[in-house]
Every structure is written in C-alpha cells, then in structure tokens.
Amino acid sequence: MSGTNAGSNVGSNVGSLGDLQRAFQDYLFRDSDAFQAAVRDTKKADRVTLLDVYRDGYALRLVEVLTTDYPGLMAMAGPADFDHVARAYIAAHPSHHPSVRWFGKGLADFMAGTAPYSGAPAAVEMVRFEWALSEAFDSPDVTPIAADALMALPPEAWEMLSFAALPSLRRLTFEYEVAQAWQRRDEVEPGNLEVARAAEPVTWMIWRPERISNFRSLETDEAAMLDALVAGRTFPDLCEAVAPFSSDDRAPARAAGLLRTWVEAGMIASFRH
C-alpha cells in the first residue's frame, strides 16, 4: 500500500481499516480533512474539537521532545522562534523511529539548509553541539584504558602502536563560542543567550568516560593528532601529525604528552601493536 494519494481514500470504503488509518494519519499531517467524515460528534463536543486533541497533540508532543533535546537553542531563540523552527522541522521530517529519542537528529542539517534558519549559523552550531552531547550520553559503554597499560609496553611496540577512541568521542569545529554559551543556558531568560564569534574556528571534543559527558576545546596540533588517532594511524604518524606545529625534535614529546592527557581523561578505549 503506497498511501501516497493523501486523503483521497475515505469515500470509497469508509469502513476499511487501512483507509481509516491512512485518513487518520493524513489528518494529523494536515494533508486532508476527510477523516472528519469517519468519526462522530458526541453530545458534549463536535468531532473537530475532538480530532484537534490528536492533531494539536501531534505537534505539541514533538515540540516538547525538541525542547528537551535543545535547551541551548531555546536559550538563544526564545519560545516563539524555537516553536517556529521546531514546527517547520516537524512538518519537514516526520518521525521514522520507534523512539522519540532520535527524532531531533536531523535538526542541525535542516536548519543549515533551510531559510531563514540558515541565516543563524551560531544557532546551527549550538544544535550540532547539543546533539553530539546527547549522542555521547547513551553511546555504547566502554571502559577506558589506564595509563599503566601503555607504560608496560616495550619500546619497540610503539612503532606499530595504534588506538581506538571511546565510541562516545565526537569532534566538532565551531566558529562561534557555543560550548561556552551552552554552559550559561540556564542563567538567562530564554531568548537572551548571546553567542560570540570565536577569534578563529576551534575544534571541540565531547566524550563520556563513565556516565558523565565531558567536553573541551583542542589546541590546533592536538586536533590534528586526534584526527590521526581516530583514523587508526600509528604512534609515529601521530608524532608526524603534531610536527608541523612544533620543531621536529619536540614532536615525539608533545605527542606522548597529549596521548597521556587523553588516556588520563578516559578517552582511549583500546590499543594494539
């Protein structure tokens, strides 16, 4: 059953289960009012009032889901503008997933590609940051390695040593100070959260070593080395990744120092050599 001919099926066989369900869903999407003919008034309320419980409830429920997912965007946009973008997204992206947990996944791309929201790049970045946080929140659990596991390796092992980051690790580059602003999201009236433009784009990482998600900004060389690590490159390659940012003889020490920092921060899931 394709159901692409929205709302045209009710008249032919009003009792059919499939026709009724298609008409009901089309009604919720505001594609057709034909479903009104399939239900009854009561003594207390007319059918349109009763159907509005479903039609209004559909959007309200999903706006609430997005409100929970995106408090930083709410703090920036305020209730009216938030409602505007939320309803536009709901209309453009009906849910395909059994859980509302995943409904908001496409909001950043939707905003980035849709006027007038695309004209607010700081808001788009805020949404990307908040979704990355939510992905880290319930990503697979992996116990990070401890520093002494690396200390025990023989020197020759480091030639082929490579790593896997935690499944929760996310890297995002922002032109605006969205992570800093996000931390102030509850301190201002909704709509008043100001997000400054950064002096230059900064890469941030988000990761969850246990149950609490962490995030911090990365130095330029650290971001380059992390890219290499996530790509599965060996430790000598990681040293090469930081080399352009420091003198050659200091690159191995810098790479080792960064690696130790990451291990101690609980970012590294495993290694092999």
Place this chain on the structure above:
Amino acid sequence: MSAATVDFGLGLRPEHYEEIAASPGRVSWFEALSENYMVPGGGPMHWLDRIRRDYPMALHGVSLSIGSIDPLDERYLDELKTLADRVQPMWISDHLCFTGLRGLNMHDLLPLPYTEEALDHVAERVKRVQDRLGRRLVLENVSSYVTYAASELSEWEFIAELSRRADCDILLDVNNVYVSAFNHEFDALAFLRAMPRERVRQFHLAGHTHKGSHIIDTHDHPIVPDVWTLYAEAVRLFPGVPTMIERDADIPPYEELLAELDVARGIAAGVDREAAA
C-alpha cells in the same frame, strides 16, 4: 519471585533513579518504558540494570503499533527481544492502538475502529508477536477522543474477544476506562465487568486533564477521586492484580508518588476487608 511480592509499583522515571537505588523496598516492582532503554549504553542502561537488581520489572512499550496496517517492525521487535533478554521482565505490555503507517511514527496512541476486520487483523499480529517474543503479550486499553462511525463492537467487546482469540493478556488502565467512558458516554463499570477475569494481568492508574467537554489522558496530575472509586471496583472484580501509577509530565518528588501509591494500597486493603467480612 512469589506473586505476593508484586503488588504495588511505579513507573521507572529518570527523575527518581538515585532515590530508588538509595531506598530499596518502598514499592514492590517497577514498570520501565521499553523505548527509553533501546539505547546502546550510558546512564539509562546503568540505572535500568542497577534498579533491576533490587526489583522485579515489567516492560511497557508505546511503539509496537499492533493495530497498524504496516508490516510489523522487525527491527523494533529485535530490539525489544534484546531488551527483554537483558531485563527478564515479568511481562511485556503495549497498547491496543496504532502509532502510524508508511513507516512513520506519530508518537501517539491512535485508536482503532472496533470492527471484525480490525479484530482479525490485530489478533493475527498479536499471535505473531507472541511467537516472536516467546511469551504472552499484555495489551492496554487506550484513552480515546473520537469514535469511529464504522465501529461494530464496543471497546470492551473488542478487547475481551481479542484476548480470547489471540490468547493475550490485558493491562487494564482504569484511568483510560474513565476517560474514554466520559468522552464516549459509555458505562465504565460495564467495561470493567466485560473484561475476562483470568486475562487481566495489571492495572494502570494515572491523572488526566478535564477540558469540560472531554478529558485528555495527560499523566501530569494526581489521580482524581472518581478514578479511585473506579479502581476500587476494578480491585473487587480482579483481586490480586498488580497496580502501578504512571506519571510522565510534571513529575513530582518520589515521596509524593509513594504517598499516592499508599492510597491505592488503602483502597485495595479496604476491598480485601469487605471480602473477608
């Protein structure tokens, strides 16, 4: 686990995780919302496992869409089976409704027309789900706001017949009976009396929002006196059935829900005393 240990429970909600873990024994069981735990890891799974160690649990879903004309969602059933293997629930419930079609989820419990066609359709799907899960499914009556002109049966006739045909159990939501009885002007007691006694596996209680001309099932208020009265009738008709309170919005402190559960305990105890007198 003995039947005596599973009587009065609450919905497992993130707002109460830490308090539940810190003060075991305040309720006898929890009902966890299946879809909230269909995630790879993190806090939700930690708390689910942690609290499961102390309490029996039931899994309660909202997206099975048992009445939809869409094919059954095999991936959803896989995830539900995986979760059930982890939780080892006392039973798995969902709603007698559809939640969408064409692969979409409206995230609402949309009522079905009570027709022979729908009955055949749902009974066949319930059997397939039960085969897949290897257990009997428990289906809940939903609150509804519209009546289909096409309906040939009453809701209670439909549910009772479905439970017989599909060999499934019933989650009797007392608030939903009350809400739908008001909205559709039927006798709530007639609904209760029509439920096959041996099929009623669990009670739900919840608050609602009265709009004057109709009532909306919002789960954001305390249970109203009329629903408590109907609950007493349900306990008379179906003694010993486990009860739980659902609260999904404006979630109060844990202690407040425990106090509301004490009201249910008191009503059930009163019915027991009546029966013994």
